[in-house]
Amino acid sequence: MTDRSPQGMRPAFRRWRARRPFWGGLLFALGGAEVLLTMKASMKVVMHVGMQGLAGYLLPIVMLLCGLLTLFSPAQRIFYSLIGVMASLGTWLTSNLGGFFVGLLLGIVGSCLTFGWLPDQKPRVSRRQRRRLREQEAARATAPALAEGTGEPV
Known part of the structure; x- marks a missing residue:
């Protein structure tokens, strides 16, 4: 039986998140969803109609799919x-000025984070973890000197 407690799921999620460009893909997918939702806004809110054909709905869907594919296929x-940055820039013309600039910026920032992510980087270590590692190393360094029997460091 697997451990489904929150304590078991959280480290598993952190390991999954560390092996992919998580924040880039998430921002990218949110940008596509935001642009897609602004396509359904009322005509009083819409600033720029753009091409009301297929491109107005196709580009935000491509953004959303690219963000999800980035998360699940890094x-x-x-x-x-x-592909995503081109789709994000295309929403400027086709989808209410890129979802009132919010979806456009989310898509561009997410795609830049995705492009710049490197899979072979060491995971970041928090200050607390660094302090704990230093304390463990210091304890290991003093342990052999104390184990010689005198009780005093050499």
């Missing part, structure tokens, strides 16, 4: 980020 992150 090996192709560069391709998804390049």
